[in-house]
Amino acid sequence: MNIDRRLLLASLASALPFAPARAETWPDQPIRLIVPFAAGGPADIIARLIGRVMGEQLGKPMVIDSRSGAGGAVGVEAAARARPDGTTLVLASSGAIVILPHIMPSMAYDPLKDLTPITQVLAVPQIISVRPGLGVSSVRELVALAKSSPNPLTFGSAGIGSSLHMAGELFKLRAGVDMTHVPYRGAAPAVTDLLGGRIDVLMADTPALISFVRSGQLPALGVTSAERIAILPDTPTAIEGGVPNMVSETWYGLLGPAGIPADRVAKLHAAAMAALADGDTKAQLLNQGGRIVGSSAADFTAFIQQTHATWGEVVRATGVKME
Template identity: 65%
Template sequence: MNITRRAAIGALALPLAAPRLARAQTFPDQPIRMIVPFAAGGPADLIARVTARVMSERLGKPIVVEARAGAGGAIGVDAAAKARPDGHTIVMASSGAIVILPHLQASMPYDPQKDLAPITQVLAVPQIIAIAPNLGPKNLAELVAMAKARPGALSFGSAGVGSSLHMAGELLKIRAGIDIVHIPYRGAAPAVTDLLAGRIQMLAADVPALLPHVQGGSVPALAVTAEQRLGILPNLPTAIEAGVPGMVSETWYGLLGPSGIPADRLRILAEAAQAALRDTQTRDALIAQGGRIVGSNPEDFANFIRQTSTTWGEVVRANNIKLD
């Protein structure tokens, strides 16, 4: 084939490719709505706002952060799942409404793995396993030994049935082979208060909830439920290091949209979020939450959701957990 003929064929192909390229280049063509399924001012809201700042700059359109709280995050996630799948509505969801609640409720308004399109996992925040000041154990192995010697005598608090704090305690029961009693609270703050007062014996809470008390020496921390130690608490061992294999639990936050968003738009959104996570100011704000920055692609995030959903489903069934 001569050069002239190849050029002519290439010219004929251009109009076929141009519409796809044009669609990608004109997205977004309006402001993007980022739903936060929790009240304004909380961790999810902060994570959404610091991420949205650079995403907006990258995309060239404003990102409007909208709080839609209720039902453990399910109301806001449902609003995103039912939005028009054009990429202009996304949600900064947390793990509870995506991989925990569906195993606790017989009926959900959405199917996380069918009705939502993963974009990127933004942040993973592990829990600190802490005990009441006068309980006695110096490390996690001693706590496990105490619990095994006194089945059902020790209690652990949580932010409510089905919360990530609750599930961390239930996972500890399975991984360590202990019998401890769950005491649910309406949020992490009152659980921390009762831990400090000795009204509960232990608590696995997200790093920001316990960090000031751990650093101030008012509560003993035994381990962190991450695969690696935290930079802000380098001397605190992981639960795995402390002798409890497979004890990994994190509250994660990630961006998703309604199922059906075109692949090129998902990629554009993911790349904008990943650019935000490379920004120094954004990284500093997120690391201050005690978390691990992720920035996965849509495919890896989808696989992660499937894997963690399987894990928490097994925990729910093994411990017969039910919502009241």
């Protein structure tokens, strides 16, 4: 090798460390969005709405993967065990993240350690309703009746440990009343029995009750959000009705497995924000009866920690456990 060629190779080698790195092209494959509930339900609807716009923003489609079971825990566990490269996400609901871990201690994931929060998407409060003929028209009157009744009133839910169940337990705790829990397999049969007068009280997510409220079949005594909601502006909150700190919402959020690189979290978050700002998506999400949140990853992480602690206190105070 002559001297000129050696000099040329040395010059090229010395320049390599200073050559700019090529920008990462990511995602380079479709993103799997796990929905931990059956197709056609609120979580599935929300996932498809935001997934469409997120896919457009990211340049790769969001593929819906339904993994129902154990109140959402099956799907969340699948996400927690996935490779942390940002290509597997879950649209989880509050139950599997901040409630079930306290009443199912044998769960295979720790929501505070095994997941990467990206953003809280939507928060849906419960409507407090009662059976026709119960004789109360406000939260204050319901509390007074519950305190004076010789036999405990009954309240229904979508199952032990569900958001609806825990809303009822929180109401009992905050109002200082006793009511007997009647669990159902889902909200629909509980609504049916409320209409039929077989249970006294039901606190159900807005979409489950709004049509019956609008038709006059069931009353809306109050809502469990901190503020009144847009689709029921004349319905007071439970706090306005005299029940302090009565805030219970079923929320939905995007999370992935722990360890997703920060730049990919930022890219996923930006795509989610674009979805929540999309006019059609926004309108359809609001039609679910809640409020759009769109929190930062840091704020969502702090929110999960805070509500996880709150529901842990409620579970310990009420003794709720899976049977």
